[in-house]
Amino acid sequence: MKAFVVDAYGKEGLRAAELPEPTVGRRDVLVRVRAASINPLDTMTRNGEFKRLIKRKPPFVLGHDVAGVVAAVGAGVRDFTVGDEVYARPRDLRIGTFAEYIAIDQDDVAPKPSSLTFQEAAAVPLVALAAWQILVDRADVHPGQKVLVHAGAGGLGSTVIQLAKHLGATVATTSSTPTTALVTDLGAEVVVDYTEQDFSRDLSDYDLVVDSLGGQNLEKSLTVVRPGGLVIGVAGPPDAGFAEQLGAPSFFRIAMTLLSRKVRKRAQALGVRYEFFFMQASGSQLRQLAALYDSGVLRPVIDKTFSFAQTKQAMEYVEQGGTRAGKVVLTMD
Numbered sequence: 146m147k148a149f150v151v152d153a154y155g156k157e158g159l160r161a162a163e164l165p166e167p168t169v170g171r172r173d174v175l176v177r178v179r180a181a182s183i184n185p186l187d188t189m190t191r192n193g194e195f196k197r198l199i200k201r202k203p204p205f206v207l208g209h210d211v212a213g214v215v216a217a218v219g220a221g222v223r224d225f226t227v228g229d230e231v232y233a234r235p236r237d238l239r240i241g242t243f244a245e246y247i248a249i250d251q252d253d254v255a256p257k258p259s260s261l262t263f264q265e266a267a268a269v270p271l272v273a274l275a276a277w278q279i280l281v282d283r284a285d286v287h288p289g290q291k292v293l294v295h296a297g298a299g300g301l302g303s304t305v306i307q308l309a310k311h312l313g314a315t316v317a318t319t320s321s322t323p324t325t326a327l328v329t330d331l332g333a334e335v336v337v338d339y340t341e342q343d344f345s346r347d348l349s350d351y352d353l354v355v356d357s358l359g360g361q362n363l364e365k366s367l368t369v370v371r372p373g374g375l376v377i378g379v380a381g382p383p384d385a386g387f388a389e390q391l392g393a394p395s396f397f398r399i400a401m402t403l404l405s406r407k408v409r410k411r412a413q414a415l416g417v418r419y420e421f422f423f424m425q426a427s428g429s430q431l432r433q434l435a436a437l438y439d440s441g442v443l444r445p446v447i448d449k450t451f452s453f454a455q456t457k458q459a460m461e462y463v464e465q466g467g468t469r470a471g472k473v474v475l476t477m478d
């Protein structure tokens with residue numbers, strides 16, 4: 146099968162390759178890929194940013210999001226049969242959606258939202274799972290709360306806006322001038338144009354801020370939450386909870402405690418909380434999310450579609466900041 150493989154960590158590390166089809170384990174669903182999508186995590190993974198924490202050795206196939214058709218199932222698979230249309234974000238040690246086929250643990254797979262095309266469905270899993278796990282599992286957002294999500298035009302931000310709105314929150318976001326209309330249409334009631342205004346001057350008393358930019362943006366985010374409120378950082382710095390989630394040795398726990406020390410101390414001084422967040426694969430949550438896409442509560446935002454053969458160009462397009470709004474999708478069609 147054709148695949149895009151990380152041969153060696155680094156910017157030049159991705160190449161087209163011919164590989165044998167994956168073996169299908171007892172619990173696995175073999176998916177014939179119809180579409181995949183690109184996430185910033187693909188660049189980080191290719192560059193080896195997580196190589197000490199998530200131990201996968203090159204060569205490996207890149208890609209975290211997929212929609213496709215079930216081509217075979219393992220003997221222990223009960224909920225899927227050949228021909229089913231599915232979507233998934235495979236677990237960290239079993240990524241590899243930039244390929245014609247991928248074998249995925251059945252627990253990470255769900256039926257594709259029937260109202261979405263394969264291209265649309267491939268744009269969903271990672272960002273939708275992250276949005277769900279942040280807003281529902283971690284922050285327990287409920288009606289009447291105020292949520293600020295940064296970069297509302299991005300793959301993650303565009304999904305968080307819609308889900309937070311659905312949960313009954315008043316949603317604010319930051320965006321540039323050309324994407325203001327989009328984020329308003331998605332449900333943001335307060336839009337701060339980050340090219341002209343400083344959000345920390347205009348906003349206050351938020352229950353939750355989702356920060357995907359880090360650095361100064363994160364520090365300023367701490368100042369706009371109410372006392373006791375929560376700032377969730379998805380771009381770092383990581384904290385001890387992340388090391389625990391990965392089952393990393395105690396050395397990493399200490400290292401991550403130190404990495405986030407400054408921001409946690411600042412948060413404590415302001416009477417607010419800071420937590421790092423890293424999403425996890427979940428087929429059962431993708432089933433719940435599929436219902437929200439099929440009922441029109443959520444919709445994917447797609448910036449551009451490339452053919453599978455153009456995977457390297459698509460990665461470059463994303464890395465050079467070509468994306469204006471939403472996800473970049475790779476299609477096998």
Ligand SMILES: NC(=O)c1ccc[n+]([C@@H]2O[C@H](COP(=O)([O-])OP(=O)(O)OC[C@H]3O[C@@H](n4cnc5c(N)ncnc54)[C@H](OP(=O)(O)O)[C@@H]3O)[C@@H](O)[C@H]2O)c1
Binds near residue numbers: 271299378
């Ligand atoms: N930890 C996790 O589990 C997790 C999960 C998902 C994503 N993430 C992280 O979250 C970040 C965003 O991911 P993504 O998929 O949404 O990326 P993305 O789609 O590439 O987001 C790009 C968007 O960011 C906006 N942007 C750029 N600079 C900005 C600024 N200073 N203020 C506000 N908006 C700005 C741009 O919008 P405009 O066009 O309006 O400028 C652009 O549309 C990445 O670092 C990613 O790794 C983490």
